[in-house]
Amino acid sequence: MKAIEKELSQMDERGIFKPAPSQTGRGLKTKMILRVSYDNDYNLKFKARLVICGYSQVKGLDYQDTYAPTPGISIVNMMLHISKVKGMIRSAYDVSGAFLEGKNDFPIYCHMPKDLRLDNTRYLVIRVRRSRRIFTC
DSSP: OHHHHHHHHHHHHTTOEEEOSSOOSOOBOEEEEEEEEEOTTSOEEEEEEEEEBGGGOOBTTTBSOOOOOSOOHHHHHHHHHHHHHTTOOOOOOOOTTGGGGEEEEEEEEEEOOGGGOSSOOSOOEEEEEEESOOBOO
């Protein structure tokens, strides 16, 4: 539960979604993906990620073009090679919630998972103001 609360609070802090003005029932499916792993001291570590299922999108209605804002492996290898040859310092960073800063070209509406709804409404549709990648579940 703490992992789910952390994920939702991170989205709330960045203003990712808000209730839709009209609850028409139209929206994309969402899932809460849970993962259990170990940290360096072999303690259990729980992670949660709320994702929009990309297979429920309709082209022209929910999106127009698709693109990946990440570099390919050949570009990464080339940059590592250039930095080695030029004697540059290399380092890596992990940016928490980096994909939560993306802008949407189209208005995206989605259904919250049943377990995360605050009341027993049939449709709790939210409008996604910003989003990370849309995953195919």
